[in-house]
Amino acid sequence: MTHSADPPIPAERPDTLRYRISTVLQNGPVTAREISERVGIAEHDVADHLEHIRHSLQRQDSVLIIHPAACKKCGFVFSKRQRLSKPGRCPLCRGESIRRPRYEIGSRGR
DSSP, rough: OOOOOOOOOOOOOTTSHHHHHHHHHHHHHHHHHHHHHHHHHHHHHHHHHHHHHHHHHHHTTTEEEEOEETTTTTTOOOTTOOOOSSSSSSSTTTOOEEEEEEEEETTOOO
């Protein structure tokens, strides 16, 4: 019985969960809820996958574009927020009615 020195490299599967999320993101801006509905995962898991996708896009000519969340009550825009999840409340008016952030994949030159 002989063993190969290198383990076999699995073929890239185009139907992985992150590949499906990336495909959704390439079709225009979507919320985490819309992503979860389209690929069949829990909404709270989307942010972790988006973080991995954002990291992997650094090696390509693409970037994860984030359209920030905004308060529906006073209009405050969460433009400096680094986390990909929806904020809980507005820091100005303390309102909890927040428009969800939207995500898409675009080219770096955009």
